[in-house]
Amino acid sequence: MAILGALNPMLTVGLDAASDSAWRLDAYVKRGGYAALKKILAEKTPPEQVTAEVKKSFLRGRGGAGFPTGLKWSFMPKAYAGDKYVVCNSDEGEPGTFKDRDLLLFNPHSVIEGMIIAGYAMGAGCGYNYIHGEVWAVYTRFEEALAEAAAAGLLGKNILGSGFDFQLFAHHGYGAYICGEETALLESIEGKKGQPRYKPPFPASFGLYGKPTTINNTETFAAVPFIINMGGDAYLETGKPNNGGTKLFSVSGHVNKPGNYEVPLGTPFSTLLEMAGGMRGGRQLKACIPGGSSAPVLPGTIMMDCTMDYDSIAKAGSMLGSGAVIVMDETTCMVKALERLSYFYYEESCGQCTPCREGTNWMYRIISRIEHAQGRPDDLDLLTSMTPNIMGRTICALGDAAAMPVQSFVKHFRDEFAYHIENKKCLVPPDVQRAGSGFFKATV
Amino acid sequence: MLTTESQKKIDREIAKYPDGQQQSAVMAALAIAQEEQGWLSSEAIEAVANYLGMAPIAAYEVASFYTMYDLKPVGKYKLTVCTNLPCMLSGAVDAGEYLKQKLGIGYDETTADGKFTLKQGECMGACGDAPVMLLNNRRMCSSMLPEQIDKLLSELE
Numbered sequence: 001m002a003i004l005g006a007l008n009p010m011l012t013v014g015l016d017a018a019s020d021s022a023w024r025l026d027a028y029v030k031r032g033g034y035a036a037l038k039k040i041l042a043e044k045t046p047p048e049q050v051t052a053e054v055k056k057s058f059l060r061g062r063g064g065a066g067f068p069t070g071l072k073w074s075f076m077p078k079a080y081a082g083d084k085y086v087v088c089n090s091d092e093g094e095p096g097t098f099k100d101r102d103l104l105l106f107n108p109h110s111v112i113e114g115m116i117i118a119g120y121a122m123g124a125g126c127g128y129n130y131i132h133g134e135v136w137a138v139y140t141r142f143e144e145a146l147a148e149a150a151a152a153g154l155l156g157k158n159i160l161g162s163g164f165d166f167q168l169f170a171h172h173g174y175g176a177y178i179c180g181e182e183t184a185l186l187e188s189i190e191g192k193k194g195q196p197r198y199k200p201p202f203p204a205s206f207g208l209y210g211k212p213t214t215i216n217n218t219e220t221f222a223a224v225p226f227i228i229n230m231g232g233d234a235y236l237e238t239g240k241p242n243n244g245g246t247k248l249f250s251v252s253g254h255v256n257k258p259g260n261y262e263v264p265l266g267t268p269f270s271t272l273l274e275m276a277g278g279m280r281g282g283r284q285l286k287a288c289i290p291g292g293s294s295a296p297v298l299p300g301t302i303m304m305d306c307t308m309d310y311d312s313i314a315k316a317g318s319m320l321g322s323g324a325v326i327v328m329d330e331t332t333c334m335v336k337a338l339e340r341l342s343y344f345y346y347e348e349s350c351g352q353c354t355p356c357r358e359g360t361n362w363m364y365r366i367i368s369r370i371e372h373a374q375g376r377p378d379d380l381d382l383l384t385s386m387t388p389n390i391m392g393r394t395i396c397a398l399g400d401a402a403a404m405p406v407q408s409f410v411k412h413f414r415d416e417f418a419y420h421i422e423n424k425k426c427l428v429p430p431d432v433q434r435a436g437s438g439f440f441k442a443t444v
Numbered sequence: 445m446l447t448t449e450s451q452k453k454i455d456r457e458i459a460k461y462p463d464g465q466q467q468s469a470v471m472a473a474l475a476i477a478q479e480e481q482g483w484l485s486s487e488a489i490e491a492v493a494n495y496l497g498m499a500p501i502a503a504y505e506v507a508s509f510y511t512m513y514d515l516k517p518v519g520k521y522k523l524t525v526c527t528n529l530p531c532m533l534s535g536a537v538d539a540g541e542y543l544k545q546k547l548g549i550g551y552d553e554t555t556a557d558g559k560f561t562l563k564q565g566e567c568m569g570a571c572g573d574a575p576v577m578l579l580n581n582r583r584m585c586s587s588m589l590p591e592q593i594d595k596l597l598s599e600l601e
């Protein structure tokens with residue numbers, strides 16, 4: 001169990017961390033589950049009204065971009081006569097992020113209910129949940145939860161006698177970060193390589209099998225039943241203006257209690273850090289990536305002044321992204337950290353666009369040679385001159401995601417990179433780095 | 445090439461997708477074939493393609509795009525170590541080195557007795573439990589410090 005704490009929780013409210021059965025349908029119903037769906041079906045709430053409530057809540061997409069969910073739903077064509085789809089993005093592969101895994105393991109019916117309501121609001125009769133291949137236990141559990149829901153008449157034809165039909169299926173990935181990008185994900189469901197599509201056309205007009213499709217993150221769907229139950233205004237109030245609701249943060253790295261924490265948006269970073277047990281070994285916070293590996297890194301001092309919401313983190317020069325908080329203490333070598341991240345983007349580029357395919361490889365080679373005592377005096381300028389030639393010049397945002405860490409690491413920790421180039425070694429001695437990781441239980 | 449049991453499993457996957465879209469089941473079908481045979485030979489990929497009525501090259505494209513498919517034989521136990529940054533901060537690089545030493549092989553190698561294959565992987569969406577490693581694509585092993593690694597290796601016969 002890695003949902004380790006919460007402040008005013010919604011998504012994890014009443015969840016007994018130790019229980020093996022809290023994920024089951026009857027336990028979810030006892031916590032108030034499926035009340036939102038039942039209410040909408042019983043009252044025959046007009047679909048536009050459901051979307052309007054979501055708009056009012058200022059729920060913003062939890063997958064990375066923070067796009068307003070209600071607005072996205074309103075892009076789906078209303079008068080379209082053919083099939084429409086709702087797709088859940090549980091291909092959680094953004095380094096640092098492990099919240100959707102726990103949401104699906106411990107509260108799968110909240111996602112199912114959210115997807116059925118989304119289907120109702122957008123007039124879609126079928127949905128898929130695309131689940132990251134590495135977390136197989138999540139896939140099997142989700143299939144079990146689907147079977148429970150179907151047996152209870154909550155999925156399938158004529159749901160609870162309302163006349164509304166909605167089918168929902170699980171689809172698993174098999175190891176490709178790029179399938180988290182929504183159009184690559186659609187290609188992957190169609191049984192192809194996961195290579196992103198050109199946009200436009202956007203999925204709302206040409207999505208899965210060429211039909212109107214809306215893709216949302218797991219946590220986004222899970223929030224929907226709560227919005228319907230409490231009303232959009234009340235949901236917004238639990239967060240802060242423009243940042244409705246609570247959010248799951250995956251805290252990893254140099255903290256005492258890495259895990260998932262649910263807090264209202266706008267909670268101070270220092271509170272979250274405290275909930276995660278504080279810094280490992282009582283050491284200093286050197287840097288933090290607040291929103292998954294693609295978000296710009298921030299120095300510890302700036303991070304300590306932030307609150308955890310889209311606007312505060314953006315103002316500080318980064319992104320709330322997926323809510324993956326990667327904490328690095330003074331034992332971290334920033335060059336080595338960036339070397340590993342740039343290897344990841346090079347490895348995961350799907351290879352369609354030249355700036356991304358070649359750029360990720362080139363950036364990795366330069367950073368790697370700095371790390372391995374082969375750096376050249378003009379390497380830092382070279383790196384900073386490269387990033388603008390990748391960003392905004394590719395089919396999907398992986399190019400930007402690869403460039404932003406490079407830009408921000410070099411900007412905030414330039415001296416450390418320069419030291420590396422000049423002295424051909426780490427500013428942080430290798431044995432200190434190793435001790436910081438705690439693998440051999442050594443202390444600094 | 446595919447056992448009737450595998451075919452049954454694949455049929456269940458095909459049923460998830462609209463009529464005429466059985467190609468959507470290719471990822472699941474390849475995973476099922478790999479589970480049955482240990483790895484994906486060209487013949488296995490072709491059998492999956494034929495079963496789904498798609499071109500073998502299209503199935504091969506999928507098999508070669510996603511990293512959890514093994515296009516070469518692997519040991520009885522495939523251990524994939526996540527070494528991405530969040531895991532690295534909690535000792536994943538050392539965990540990999542420790543395994544290399546214990547098994548006497550490097551990444552992408554198999555022990556001479558065919559028992560273990562070691563791989564380096566990317567973020568598995570389990571960073572809170574770092575260091576993590578995935579056993580045979582199915583079992584996630586968490587908090588893999590030296591004692592836990594020793595214990596795991598002694599369990600694997």
Ligand SMILES: Cc1cc2nc3c(=O)[nH]c(=O)nc-3n(C[C@H](O)[C@H](O)[C@H](O)COP(=O)(O)O)c2cc1C
Binds near residue numbers: 063179220401
């Ligand atoms: C390279 C890349 C990887 C992504 N990975 C994920 C992911 O793992 N999960 C996710 O929900 N969104 C991911 N996204 C964002 C999706 O494209 C999409 O914006 C999101 O699923 C929309 O859901 P939301 O509006 O609810 O956030 C990724 C985007 C890119 C460019």
Ligand code: SF4
Binds near residue numbers: 353354
């Ligand atoms: S930006 Fe990179 S990952 Fe995205 S489509 Fe282009 S090559 Fe593929």
Ligand code: FES
Binds near residue numbers: 530
């Ligand atoms: S970085 Fe290892 S599981 Fe995420």
